[in-house]
Amino acid sequence: MARHRVASTEDLDENERIIVEVQGAEIAVFHTDGDYHAVLNYCVHQSGPLCEGPLSGKLVADPPDFTWDYDDEPRVVTCPWHNWKFDIQTGENVRDSTYTVPTFETEVEDDEVYVIRG
Numbered sequence: 001m002a003r004h005r006v007a008s009t010e011d012l013d014e015n016e017r018i019i020v021e022v023q024g025a026e027i028a029v030f031h032t033d034g035d036y037h038a039v040l041n042y043c044v045h046q047s048g049p050l051c052e053g054p055l056s057g058k059l060v061a062d063p064p065d066f067t068w069d070y071d072d073e074p075r076v077v078t079c080p081w082h083n084w085k086f087d088i089q090t091g092e093n094v095r096d097s098t099y100t101v102p103t104f105e106t107e108v109e110d111d112e113v114y115v116i117r118g
Contacts, residue, residue: 003114015074019051022117027104029113030088032074037088038104038115048081050101
């Protein structure tokens, strides 16, 4: 696995994201709740630009209830094409965890943010 520098911590304020190319793939790095999360910018539904959609709080209720109440910690990205929602920490679709998008490990060292990708 290789580390790829994607940004400085100064480049990403809280609740912001940056979309970068890493080894030919578009990956979004989100800065939320003091952590960094990396997600492939690709919706498994119909290949839309997943990470260009809005970021909201995580789903509070577990399936099959789906009350769609969110808490304050932003960690659900919504695809702008068809509103499919994915957790940026796990990559799982919030309605059906059999649908997932790839996520990548991140590291911060000397105020630089890295994505780990083989």
